[in-house]
Amino acid sequence: MPKTEELSPEQGKQRLDKWLWAARFFKTRALAVEAIESGKIAVNDVRAKPSKAIGSGDMLSIRLGPYQHVVEVLGLSAKRGPAPQAQLLYRETEESIRMRAELSAEIKASRITNTLKGRPTKRDRRDLDKLKRGVW
DSSP, X not given: OOOOOBOOGGGOOEEHHHXXXXXXXXXXXXXXXXXXXXXXXXXXXXXXXXXXXXXXXXXXXXXXXXXXEEEEEOOOBSSOOOHHHHGGGEEEOHHHXXXXXXXXXXXXXXXXXXXXXXXXXXXXHHHHHHHHHTOO
């Protein structure tokens, strides 16, 4: 299995836009820069610029659509690798994971209730029952 080219400890900093791209939060660096400039990314609770140098231990707040990711930077990478290796570059906080799960459930619930027109079908009733029991 090919190893990703990691930065040495002497190079303990990396540009924020490059890191977001290497960690696979954004498909291109241009999209990462656009998100940073629009205020969707914060480093240690401070709005940042694309050239902001980040290192291990920094906390990032990343807003992707309706979801908010709060991650701790664990490592740096000089190039974009496969997703399993990219996930080793950060650790998401437990609270962030819980909040995203709750928001996802709310969005799913609103889709079910918003799509009902007239009498619910058998499938709609099953989905509503799952929602009421908390299976979703």
